[in-house]
Amino acid sequence: MEVIKTRDAVGMVIGHDLTEIVPGEFKGVAFKKGHVVRQEDVDHLLRIGKEHLYVMNLKEGEVHEDDAATLLGKMICGPGVHFTPPSEGKINLVASETGLLKINRDLQDEVNDLGDICLATIHGNRSIDEKGLIGGCRVIPLTVPQQKLSEVTVILENQEPLIQVKPYQPKRAAIIVTGSEVFKGRLEDKFGPVVAEKLAKYDVELIHRQIVPDETQCIRQAVEDAKTAGANLIVVTGGMSVDPDDKTPGAIKQTGAEMVAYGTPVLPGAMLLLAYLDGIPVFGLPGCVMFAHTTAFDILLPRVMADETITRRDISRLGHGGQCLKCDTCFFPDCHFGKC
Numbered sequence: 001m002e003v004i005k006t007r008d009a010v011g012m013v014i015g016h017d018l019t020e021i022v023p024g025e026f027k028g029v030a031f032k033k034g035h036v037v038r039q040e041d042v043d044h045l046l047r048i049g050k051e052h053l054y055v056m057n058l059k060e061g062e063v064h065e066d067d068a069a070t071l072l073g074k075m076i077c078g079p080g081v082h083f084t085p086p087s088e089g090k091i092n093l094v095a096s097e098t099g100l101l102k103i104n105r106d107l108q109d110e111v112n113d114l115g116d117i118c119l120a121t122i123h124g125n126r127s128i129d130e131k132g133l134i135g136g137c138r139v140i141p142l143t144v145p146q147q148k149l150s151e152v153t154v155i156l157e158n159q160e161p162l163i164q165v166k167p168y169q170p171k172r173a174a175i176i177v178t179g180s181e182v183f184k185g186r187l188e189d190k191f192g193p194v195v196a197e198k199l200a201k202y203d204v205e206l207i208h209r210q211i212v213p214d215e216t217q218c219i220r221q222a223v224e225d226a227k228t229a230g231a232n233l234i235v236v237t238g239g240m241s242v243d244p245d246d247k248t249p250g251a252i253k254q255t256g257a258e259m260v261a262y263g264t265p266v267l268p269g270a271m272l273l274l275a276y277l278d279g280i281p282v283f284g285l286p287g288c289v290m291f292a293h294t295t296a297f298d299i300l301l302p303r304v305m306a307d308e309t310i311t312r313r314d315i316s317r318l319g320h321g322g323q324c325l326k327c328d329t330c331f332f333p334d335c336h337f338g339k340c
């Protein structure tokens with residue numbers, strides 16, 4: 001790029017987008033990169049404070065910011081993610097479909113460690129809607145050496161995509177409500193409907209629904225029946241704490257399910273259980289899921305719906321960001337809760 005006085009730039013090619021801001025009225029591109037300056041543009045350019053301009057004169061091995069952003073977008077975006085055409089040197093990273101947003105934090109850090117590259121995103125491991133903004137990417141200077149982009153290629157080579165959106169999978173679900181007070185009709189079931197409503201946000205067919213008393217054998221049998229009926233997601237509610245009538249964790253264990261966690265470092269949701277019964281995820285949901293707006297269940301459900309296998313470490317990592325602030329208006333997942 002070469003710096004030239006605006007009055008002398010007529011006929012030359014502007015090297016980058018020029019922004020104009022009129023307070024309260026307009027912020028946008030007044031002159032696009034590549035525009036050939038005309039005599040009648042000179043006053044306008046001076047009015048937006050441009051007495052000098054960068055005009056295009058790229059050296060060998062240098063990449064213009066727009067082209068660099070486009071090349072970075074191609075390298076960063078995995079399945080389910082696309083990027084917008086560069087504007088003022090920046091691309092937006094956007095979800096192409098609804099699903100679970102995955103961002104490889106280590107790779108993102110490595111790319112940002114290179115310097116001269118800005119790759120800013122929201123947090124991963126959350127649900128994102130189609131067309132949702134994931135982040136933005138640009139190079140900091142007007143041009144970067146091609147070498148810088150080659151270094152990104154090396155970092156991302158043979159790796160999982162840096163950013164991807166995993167689609168949710170259709171599921172056949174079972175809801176098993178425990179509680180002798182509900183089974184015996186002393187109390188109307190308020191838990192089942194809460195769970196059904198949360199599942200209804202996904203492509204879920206409810207194939208098995210049952211209310212059982214606080215008896216280990218009954219709960220265990222219900223879980224096994226749900227599996228036999230073809231459920232590939234089983235949710236058991238209530239009976240998760242430490243009272244003598246709380247039988248759910250023991251009953252789920254007795255089915256032979258592999259325990260991932262009974263107890264999570266998340267509030268609310270400390271007493272949630274997650275296990276796999278022959279690969280089928282089984283949740284044990286504590287009472288808080290019935291009355292709190294957002295809990296550990298809302299954090300883990302999108303990952304289960306995208307068929308991720310949750311490990312003990314995945315659960316442990318939820319501790320950092322695991323305290324819900326119970327805001328008057330809940331903006332989850334657009335908050336720190338459940339992000340790491």
Ligand SMILES: Nc1nc2c(c(=O)[nH]1)N[C@H]1C(S)=C(S)[C@@H](COP(=O)(O)OP(=O)(O)OC[C@H]3O[C@@H](n4cnc5c(N)ncnc54)[C@H](O)[C@@H]3O)O[C@H]1N2
Nearest residue numbers: 177179182188189190191238239240241242246286287288
């Ligand atoms: N000593 C301790 N007590 C509790 C602890 C603890 O660590 N130590 N943890 C608390 C936390 S945290 C939670 S969460 C709850 C967990 O409760 P449970 O999952 O055991 O829930 P229940 O005892 O079954 O029921 C609690 C409450 O909700 C009513 N309920 C339950 N199911 C239904 C339903 N389907 N429809 C309507 N109402 C329902 C139930 O009657 C109880 O009133 O434990 C804390 N305690």
Ligand code: MOO
Nearest residue numbers: 268269270271288
């Ligand atoms: O499992 Mo309980 O939140 O911590 O409400």
